[in-house]
Amino acid sequence: MRQVAENILKERKSRVLHAVIHEYIKTGKPVGSSSLEKGYNFNLSPATLRSLMAELEKDGFLTHPHTSAGRIPTDAGYRAYVDSLIELQRLAVEEEEIIKKEYEKKTKEIDSLLSQTSKILSGLSNYTGFVMAPKAKNNEIRNIELIQISSEQILVVLLTKTGLxxxxxxxxxxxxxxxxxxxxxxxxxxxxxxxxxxxxxxxVEVQKYQSKQQDMFKLAGYISNVIDSIQDDIYMNGASNVLAIPDFNDFESARCLMNLNEHKDRLIEIIGKDLDISSIKVQIGGEGNSAELKDLSVITTSYSDGNKTIGVLGIIGPKRMEYDKMMALVNSVSKIVNGFLLKMGEDSDD
Amino acid sequence: MRQVAENILKERKSRVLHAVIHEYIKTGKPVGSSSLEKGYNFNLSPATLRSLMAELEKDGFLTHPHTSAGRIPTDAGYRAYVDSLIELQRLAVEEEEIIKKEYEKKTKEIDSLLSQTSKILSGLSNYTGFVMAPKAKNNEIRNIELIQISSEQILVVLLTKTGLxxxxxxxxxxxxxxxxxxxxxxxxxxxxxxxxxxxxxxxVEVQKYQSKQQDMFKLAGYISNVIDSIQDDIYMNGASNVLAIPDFNDFESARCLMNLNEHKDRLIEIIGKDLDISSIKVQIGGEGNSAELKDLSVITTSYSDGNKTIGVLGIIGPKRMEYDKMMALVNSVSKIVNGFLLKMGEDSDD
DNA sequence: ATTTAGCACTGTTAGTAATTGAGTGCTAAA
DNA sequence: TTTAGCACTCAATTACTAACAGTGCTAAAT
Incomplete structure (x- = not known):
C-alpha cells in the first residue's frame, strides 16, 4: 500500500520533470509553477507543483537561476528525461520522404554517400551534423594499385570493400x-x-615470398606505412547553424564547435568510442569528459555494413533541444545509411 | 606657389589620416584630436587636427560613430591607407624562419603542401587562412590510370603535373x-x-582512333565527364580565430565566415578572380561585391608554378587589422609556395 | 592666412534609485 | 495531502543624474 503510494508520487514527480523540461525546451525561459499549471493538465494547484519542483530541485534535476525565477533543467535533469524517451518517436512520414529524396542521386563511392548524409543531418536538424567514416582500420581491402608515375615515384591507390x-x-x-x-x-x-x-x-608475406630484390621489400614497407597513415575521416556540416540559435549569446561554445570543425581528430576522439553502441546515445553538455562541449549536446548512433558497425553519425546541438525529434532523426538516418551500405556491399560481391 | 601649398596641405592631411587609422587599428577605440596630438608628433594643436579631421570626414575617409566621439576610418579610408602601403614591409627574419620551419616535412602531393600553407597563414596571422588549389582546369595531365575493380566498375585516377x-x-x-x-x-x-x-x-581523339568498340567510346565520354566534374579545391583554416577577436560582438560576420567555410564554392567565387593579379590585393569590407564580408577584409595574392599563376592564397580578418604586417605575411608565404612548386615541377620533368 | 585658445554643446557611459513583476517558500486552513 | 494566502526576493526595467570625451565654432594670436 505504501509502496503504491510512493510509486504514484514518483510517477507524478517525473511527469512534472518532463513537463518542465518540455516547456523549457519550447520557450527557452525558466518555467514557473503557474505556467506549468496552465499548459499541462495536472489537476494540481501551482502551490503543489511548486513543492514538487522544490523536491525535484533537491533531487538534483532542476535548478534556479535565481530565487525569484522559474526552474530550468540541470544536466542530470536532461539525462533523466532523455533516458525515459525509451520508445523512439517515429519520424513523421513526410520527413522520411524528404530524407529518401535527398539520397536520390546514387553515389558509387562511400565518401559522397557519407558527405551527403552529414548534410542531411545538418539540414533537417538545423544543427550540426556529422558522420564518421568507416573506421579505416576495420575496412577490408578490395584492391591495391601501384602506379608508376616516374622512375622514382609510385602512386599507391587503395580501395576497400566499403568503397573508400x-x-x-x-x-x-x-x-x-x-x-x-x-x-x-x-x-x-x-x-x-x-x-x-x-x-x-x-x-610478413613479402618476406615469405623471398623477395629477390631489396627494393621490393622496401616498397612493401612503405605501403604498410601508407596503410597505417590512413586517417579516419569525418564529415561535418552546419557548424554555423549553432551560431544562429537565438539563446546562444555565448561565443565560447561557438568557438569550440568551430575548433572541432577544424580539428576533426578531437571530434573523433569524443565520438569514436560510440562505435560499440548499437542504440542512440545522447551526451549532454559534454557530460564530464569534454569541457568544450559543456553547453552542447551530442546525439550519436552507429551504422553498419550489414555485418558489423563501421562508423558513427549524429548531430551536435544546444543542450536545449528537442531530444525526441532529434533522436528519431538520427535513428532514422542511420537506418537508411545501413540500407545503402548493405546494397553497396552486395554490388561489390561479384 | 599655390600648388606647392596645396601639396603640403594634402600630404599633411594624409599623414593625419594614416595616424588616425594606425591608432584605431592599435586601440580599437575611436580616436580623438588630443590623443593624436600626444602620440604622433605633428606640431599642431588639437584644434587644427580637429579641423583636418573634419575635412577628412567631408572627403569621406573618416566617420563619427556619434557627435562627441573620436573618428574611425571608413572603408574608403582604409582603402586609401592600404593603397599607400606601396612598399611591402619585409617580414621580420625570425618570422621568415618560422615559416620555413613549418614547411620542413617535405610533401610530395600538392594537396598536403597547400593544406599546410593554409594552416601557416592562419597560424601566423591569427585570422583565417585559405589557399585555393591550382585552378583545376588549367592543370596539365601527367597520367591517367584506369583500374578495373570489378566486371562493371572502373576507377579512374587522374594525376596532374602539379601533383593533384x-x-x-x-x-x-x-x-x-x-x-x-x-x-x-x-x-x-x-x-x-x-x-x-x-x-x-x-x-575527338577516340573518334579519330576509330574505336572498334562502342564501349570504348562510351567510357571515353565518362572520363571526359569525370574531368569536367573536378572541383576547384580550397583549404581554409582558423575560421574560429575570427570569433576570438575581442571587438567582434557581432555574430553575423562570424556566421558568414562559417558559412563560407562550408560553402567553399562561394569563397571560390569571391577570390577566384584574383588569379589574374600578381600583386597583393586587399578587399576591404567586401567592397560592394559581397555583403557577407561587410565587416571583414580579405588579403589575397596569387601563386605560380614558375610559368603562370595557378592559384590564390590569403587571409580573411577583421577590417581593423594590421594591414602592413598581414600583407607582408601573405606576400612572403606566396613567395615560398612559389619556390616549392617550382621544385616540384622540376622533379616531375624526368 | 593659418593656427590656436576658449567655450558652449552633444551624446555616451556609468552609477544610483525607484518600480515592477514573476516566482518562490512557508504557514495555516480545507 | 492539497491548496490558498501572504510575505519575501531578486532580476529587469526605467528614470535620472553626473562625469567625460570630444566636437564645432568663433575670435584672437601669429
Missing part, C-alpha cells in the same frame, strides 16, 4: 616488372583482409 | 584489353594537356 578510396605518393625507384609482380602478389594475399591486419601482414 | 590526384568510380562493363588499350592511348595523347583542353579532346 585513398591514395598516396611515395618516392622510390623500383624496376617496373618487380612492381607489377608485387602488385599482383599483394592483391592475391590481401584482398578481403582488414587494413589493420594488412599493414602487419604485408611485411 | 583525383579519382572517381564509374559504372561500365568493358573488355579489359580494350581498357588497357584505351589507357595507353589516352596517356599518349593527353599528357601535358590541360584538363580543360583534355576533356574536349578525349572525344
Amino acid at each position: 578510396v585513398r591514395h598516396k605518393m611515395i618516392n622510390i625507384s623500383i624496376d617496373s616488372d618487380d612492381l607489377y609482380e608485387l602488385k599482383h602478389f599483394l592483391n592475391s594475399k590481401l584482398r578481403g583482409i582488414s587494413l589493420e591486419e594488412a599493414s602487419k601482414r604485408i611485411i | 590526384v583525383r579519382h572517381k568510380m564509374i559504372n561500365i562493363s568493358i573488355d579489359s584489353d580494350d581498357l588497357y588499350e584505351l589507357k595507353h592511348f589516352l596517356n599518349s595523347k593527353l599528357r601535358g594537356i590541360s584538363l580543360e583542353e583534355a576533356s574536349k579532346r578525349i572525344i
